[in-house]
Amino acid sequence: MIQAVRGTKDILPGEIGAWQTLESTFRRIAGQFGFHELRTPVFEHTELFSRGIGETTDIVGKEMYTFLDQGQTSMTLRPEATASIVRAVIENTLVEKNPLLRLWYMGAMFRQERPQKGRLRQFHQFDAEILGSAQPEADAESIMLAHTILRALGLTAFELRLNSLGNAASRLRYREALQSYFRPHISGMSDDSKNRLEKNPLRILDSKHAEDAPIVKGAPILTDYLDDDSQNYFERVQKLLTALEIPYIADDRLVRGLDYYSHTAFEFVTTRLGSQNAIGGGGRYDGLFEQIGGKPTPGIGFAFGIERLLLLLDEEQKTPSTETVCDLYVIALDDDSSALGMKLAQTLRQEGFTAITDALRRSFKAQMRDADRTKARFVAIIGEAERTKGVAILKNMATSEQHEVALQDTNSLLQAVRRTI
Ligand code: HAM
Numbered sequence: 001m002i003q004a005v006r007g008t009k010d011i012l013p014g015e016i017g018a019w020q021t022l023e024s025t026f027r028r029i030a031g032q033f034g035f036h037e038l039r040t041p042v043f044e045h046t047e048l049f050s051r052g053i054g055e056t057t058d059i060v061g062k063e064m065y066t067f068l069d070q071g072q073t074s075m076t077l078r079p080e081a082t083a084s085i086v087r088a089v090i091e092n093t094l095v096e097k098n099p100l101l102r103l104w105y106m107g108a109m110f111r112q113e114r115p116q117k118g119r120l121r122q123f124h125q126f127d128a129e130i131l132g133s134a135q136p137e138a139d140a141e142s143i144m145l146a147h148t149i150l151r152a153l154g155l156t157a158f159e160l161r162l163n164s165l166g167n168a169a170s171r172l173r174y175r176e177a178l179q180s181y182f183r184p185h186i187s188g189m190s191d192d193s194k195n196r197l198e199k200n201p202l203r204i205l206d207s208k209h210a211e212d213a214p215i216v217k218g219a220p221i222l223t224d225y226l227d228d229d230s231q232n233y234f235e236r237v238q239k240l241l242t243a244l245e246i247p248y249i250a251d252d253r254l255v256r257g258l259d260y261y262s263h264t265a266f267e268f269v270t271t272r273l274g275s276q277n278a279i280g281g282g283g284r285y286d287g288l289f290e291q292i293g294g295k296p297t298p299g300i301g302f303a304f305g306i307e308r309l310l311l312l313l314d315e316e317q318k319t320p321s322t323e324t325v326c327d328l329y330v331i332a333l334d335d336d337s338s339a340l341g342m343k344l345a346q347t348l349r350q351e352g353f354t355a356i357t358d359a360l361r362r363s364f365k366a367q368m369r370d371a372d373r374t375k376a377r378f379v380a381i382i383g384e385a386e387r388t389k390g391v392a393i394l395k396n397m398a399t400s401e402q403h404e405v406a407l408q409d410t411n412s413l414l415q416a417v418r419r420t421i
Contacts, residue, residue, distance in 0.1 A: 007113070007121030009307075017322025018310055025152050026106060026126045033145050035102040035128055040084035042108065046074040051291050052083030054259025056200035063111040077110035080258070081127040082285065082301060083292065089131060090294035101131040106306075118276030118308050129301030136233060139264045139284060140240035142300045146268060146280060147246050153309065154318040158270045158279060160247065162238070163254035165222060165261050166230035168287065174225040175201055185215045205255045223252045230263065237264050260285040264300065272315040279312055280304035327353040327417055329376035330392075331367040333383035340407065341382050344392065347410050353417060371397065378417055382407075 050060050065077040078084055085103055094101055105127045113119055128145055130138045178201040186197055190209035205216055241248055256265050265283035282302025289297040313319045328348050332341035345355035358367045371379045381393040394416055395402040405413045
């Protein structure tokens with residue numbers, strides 16, 4: 001038996017209703033904020049992600065699904081959406097056409113991480129980006145969109161953690177401070193951290209190795225190295241969030257797993273999902289366009305992990321109901337009736353109702369049982385006797401009342417089905 005790849009999941013019909021509710025909530029609220037959908041390919045040139053996300057990140061260093069295509073070009077299944085969106089915007093000169101873009105995207109992402117609860121190798125994100133604005137209003141709007149979506153889903157067991165990574169000059173000063181701090185300790189630290197000391201010391205703060213933890217704990221804090229501009233920017237973002245009544249916790253230890261961030265960085269976290277506690281995250285990425293070969297364009301955005309949102313909804317007992325409605329179940333009892341039954345079902349569908357016929361040609365009893373299982377509101381029964389009379393027996397499943405309706409008289413059938421909606 002060939003099984004699904006570890007870390008991938010089938011989304012079964014019984015689960016799809018919750019996904020669809022989430023998807024329509026994303027779509028609706030992003031639309032209310034003036035965002036438009038943009039769809040990018042599932043795979044890209046590897047260079048896009050290695051340059052965009054950063055060579056020394058875990059994602060690029062060890063988690064990407066990278067392969068050579070037949071032309072020996074290195075391709076990668078996208079591990080996230082932001083780099084692809086920025087590439088698409090540059091390539092299609094979208095910022096030139098509109099100086100402020102609000103874009104969203106939803107789809108599968110791929111990271112070769114060790115699978116566990118809330119951590120998959122193929123997972124799904126909802127991602128929203130605001131491109132073109134270097135104003136803190138864009139940061140606040142991005143966070144407000146995320147917050148509005150979480151609230152609309154009925155979630156409450158989360159907090160927003162907020163930090164500033166400052167501008168490039170501040171990060172450079174901080175980088176030097178970190179290197180001087182870590183250097184005397186580095187011989188006792190993990191190989192990952194040793195590798196990162198010269199290339200990207202900020203990444204050491206994100207280390208998951210136990211031997212690094214006590215040293216990382218005493219490391220200098222980025223907020224102490226923010227210059228006046230960065231400090232002012234961060235204050236303006238916080239002021240807006242307070243005015244908008246979006247609660248947050250300033251967390252000077254928050255570093256994100258991707259290198260493109262500057263200024264605002266944030267995560268929505270929960271205590272309900274164990275170690276995979278981030279349901280979403282994002283931040284400002286003012287240097288990413290240049291990294292990818294575009295002209296300087298500021299950007300801010302975030303992504304939710306859809307599987308994690310679903311897990312949290314389940315924890316909070318807020319999983320949206322997945323009931324589907326069947327308006328009419330047509331029971332046909334012989335060969336000639338089955339064509340009539342299929343036509344009758346189609347008449348209802350054309351009027352916007354849901355109608356099902358039995359493609360197994362089961363017995364009357366078995367079809368009745370199936371009508372019950374599908375929670376049909378009405379059953380129409382056509383056998384030889386009904387067919388010769390030109391009628392069907394219409395049974396209301398809630399009241400058990402039944403009466404004959406003429407097959408030619410679709411109006412009265414429609415009326416009967418409509419009345420009880
Ligand atoms: P990220 O923090 O890497 O950010 O991912 C965003 C969210 O995707 C996480 O908070 C988590 O909920 C979900 N996620 C990540 N990895 C997995 C996994 N292996 N299994 C299940 N869920 C996962 C980004 O991807 C950025 N592109 C966000 C962004 C948009 N920044 C600016 N704009």
